Structures are given as C-alpha cells and as structure tokens.
Amino acid sequence: MSSAFVYRPTASPQEAANWSRRQIIATDLRTIVGRAYPRVTGLFREKSWVFFEVLLPFLATSAFVFVYRAVQAPPEYIGFVVLGGAMTAFWLNVIWMMAQQLWWEKSQGNLELYFAAPMNIMSVLFGMAFGGFVMSSTRAVAVLVVASALYGVSFAVDQWFLLIGVFFLTLAALYGLGMVLASLFLMWGREAWHLTQFLVEPVYFVSGLNFPIARLGILGSVAIALLPLAVGLDAMRQLAFADAAYPLGTPSPEIEALILVAMTVVFLLLARWTLRVLERLARKEGRLSIRWQ
C-alpha cells in the first residue's frame, strides 16, 4: 500500500493543496502520535519524575488518610481519599498540561507553527491528551495500588464494566474540558497562570475530593452538573465501595455515567468551536505570536 505522504507530481500548487480524505486522516493521526510522543518518551528520558510525580503525591495523599485516622473515620473514607488522590493525577495533568499548553506553546514560539502546519489543531490537542493520559496513569496507578495495599483499602465492586466505563468516560470528559480551557487560556493570556492555580484546591473542594460530595448540598449538585471530576469521582466511589454507608443525595452511577457522556460530547464540540473562533481572532488580531518575537 502506498503511503499517503509520498511525493505526488501535480500540475499546480492549487492541485497540490487538494488533499484526499486519506491524506487528511493520515496527517491527523501522525499529528496525534507526534504530539503524544514527547510526553510518552519524556517518561524514559528523565527519571526524576518517579520521585516527584509518584512518591511525593503519594505522601500528600497519605496526609489526608492520616487526617481521617486521627478522627477514627470508618475505613471506607480512607478508600475515598485514595481514589481521590489517584484521580488528582488526571486533573493536574488536564490543567497544567492541557489547559495551559497552547498558551505555553505561544510563549515558546511554537503556536504559529501549529497553525501554519497542514493539520487539524484538534489533532494536536488529542495528541497532548493521549500523552498526558499515559503520563498521569503511571502516577494514578502507583497511588492507587501502593496506598490501597499500605492502608488496607478494600474495594467492593459489583459492576466492574460500569466502573471501567465511568472511569474512561471521566477521562474523556476531563480531557475534553482541558481542550476547551486550552483555547480559553490562550485568549486570557497571563491570567491563565493564576487561573490554573485557582483550579486546583477550589476544584478539589467542590468536587468532594476527600469526602462524599453529597455533604456540600446545592454546591455539590452544581459541581456534579459542571465538573467531570466531581461527577466521575462520585460515580466511581459509589461503584468501588458498593457496601459502604454512602451519604445519599447524588444521582445513581448510571445517571452519572450519562452525565459524563453528555459532558464529553459538549466539551469536545465546544473545544472545536472555541478553537475555530480563537484561530480566527488570533489571525485577525495577530495574537498567534508573542509581542517580542
């Protein structure tokens, strides 16, 4: 089978610019692989991340375990903390390495190259998301496995398929939100950095990272409607600790899975739309490059 990228003599530049469907798809797939590559390869290039991104976050999660131990909380609450600690890896990846990334690329002078290259910019975002997912999974798995073993967390899962489905739906919605934020952060400029800070602990709080979100009442309901981390965590807790005396007040895991599906679709469409708007605005106002370039 011939490659989609093989040289093809054409009569005019206009003809050369007319790509076949196959060429377009192949280029976008290459873009995804190319953009994911540095994130995946980076894992093997500099090993310090094992200490800083696996061991230290595990210790931070442990601090919350000991808070519950200090007040003699029921054992399932330790499990809530461990599950929450594992999921923070994905949230941090979404806001630090998805939401901020386009702005970061602009600062480094890469953004104009992205827009000038013959590819769909959504492919770049998908590549970043895939690479980020691989990076974060290592941390999440390490926290989940080590903390569960060390603190004696016992999971009671009745519906494995639903649990796995909810997990992947949560990730899809999270990275979809990251794609939307990537465009918005690019427009907001320096505020993006502060917004990233703003989206850590306050989001942990309203998402009920270490406690059942039902405790937050109306605020929790709003979070479930808007934040993938909140709804995904709540559904996974209900499914992973099926025998726990779980506070009532949140939708069933099935309903929450549907909320996640809706969030994924909305965020991906929104990301596509915001990217187009952004590209148009940026081209019109000359904001693809930084001022001092």
Place this chain on the structure above:
Amino acid sequence: MSGIDAPIEPGLGSPTWGGFDHSRTRGRGAADIRRSFATAARLGWLMEANWTDPILFFIYSVAKPLASALILVVMLDVISGGAKPEFRAFVVIGSALWAFVMAGIAGLAWSVLEDRERYRMLKYVYVSPSDFLVVLLGRGVARVAVGAMGALITLAVGVVALGVPFDPGTVNWPLLVVVMAIGLTSIVAVGVFMAAVCIQSRQEAWSYPEAAAGALFLISGAVFPLAVLPAPLQVIGLLTPFTWWIEGVRQALFAGSLSSVGGDGSFFALVAGHATPTTLELLAALLATGTVATLASIVAFRASDRRAKDRGLLDQTTGS
C-alpha cells in the same frame, strides 16, 4: 549627535587617569545586594500582580488556601458532625500556615522555571553583575507576600466563620515574632533548595515544588498531630523546621490549643518525658532545624549552580 559624541553617564566612563578601575569588578558590596534584592522583589511583585485589578487578584490569592482549609473542615464534619471543635481549629490554623510554605517553596523554584523556560532570560540575569541567589530571593519575596495574605485571610475566616477560638489578649507576641522570623527563613531556605532542584530539571518541574510541599505536609503536623504517624515518620517530622514553626505559631497565637508535636503516645512525649514542648524547647528545636535546613540548602544551591554551568542547563528550554 553621533553615538561617540553622546555624553557618558556618570560612573560609566573610564577613570580620569585613563586606566582600568579594578574596584568596579568587585562591585559595591552590600549596596549592590540591597539594590539587586529590591529590584528583583519589585519585578516579582509586578509580574504577580500587574495583570489584573486588585479584587480579582485578591480572589485568586485567597481561594487556594481557603479551599484547602474548607476541604479539611468538611472532612472532619463528615465524620464528627462538628463534635470536635478543637480539631477544626487545629486544621484551619495548620492549613492557613501551610499557605506560607507553599508560596515560599514554589515562589523561588517557579522564578527559575519562568525565567529559563518561558521568558528565556535566566542566562542574562545570571551573567548580570547581580548575585543570582539574591535575585532569586527577591523574586520569591512577592510570592511569599501573596502567601501571607492568603494565610491571614484564611485565619480570619476561620475565626469569624469556622469557630476558631481567638483572643487577641492572649497572643504571645515576642514568641510569634521570633518563630515567624526563623520559620520564614527556613521556608525560604527550602525554596532555595527546590530552586536548585528545578535548575537541574525540565519544564515539567512546575509541579515539583507543590509535590514537595505536599509531602512535607504529611510530616509537619500541619493538619493532624504527629502522634498519629508511625514513630519513624514522627522522627523525620521532628527534624523538619516546619513542624516546630507551626507548633510555635499555634502556641503563640492560640495558647492552650492542641499540640501537633506532643500529646499522648507521641514520640516527643516518649523522649522528652512530658506531653507538650516548652517554649524554650520549641525555640531551640526550631533554631537548630532551621539552621541545618538553611545551610544545607545553600550548599545544595551552590552545587546545583556549578553543575548547571558545567552542563549548560541555564539556557535550556524543554517542552512536552
């Protein structure tokens, strides 16, 4: 007027006798340090605060520590239903003080990463006549100030809305001043250490300072008494200055509050023979651990500095 004819700024021309003035290369000692520090601090503050209006900046600065405190408050309330007010005060005070630690540790390290990876100015700053460490300290001051604001607001919210008992008449001001001075020095020292780590690392090191602060959170008695931890972790905790700083501020501001260091079954009580540390013990431990941390961080920074020059890390930019 051509460039050659332009008047020479005072102090920048050749000496009147026409030779080379060696004293210029030595700089002006303390005056240069003061000027470098003040300029870096001003620059750091402008970079932190000049992008928005003060109200929005205030919200961003306060939301993080306040949310941290609220997470812990809700965690306690879920279990105890508000039946342990002394523990609620304990976590509010601890998480408010931790805002200082986060800001101090992250501020210096992020200055390195910002200047190297984002603005690509680190090499120019490095070769300027200013001492690099002094510039870094100045840049970090702005973030410590923001952290201080967050800590104060969190404490205020704790006192006004979350039932933290506070009586201004019982505050031990001399103790507060001393522990704050030594504690902040220790925080900045650990920040210098993290800056040394980040010089060696790549762009993703943005999250390293917070990860380090999160790990120290476990062993510093910030949000639960050290007695809950296994004995080896308690020992490590007692060797960090933050543990003694937090305990000192608690004793100074909230006399008679729950001790994070001592208590029944704690390693401290086992060794010292009494449940809570005296003021003298506390100050001696804070001074000793703070001094060791400061000296160790300076040694680590100098070593990192040499290695960075050797391997060309001062102008590297990475991406992923």
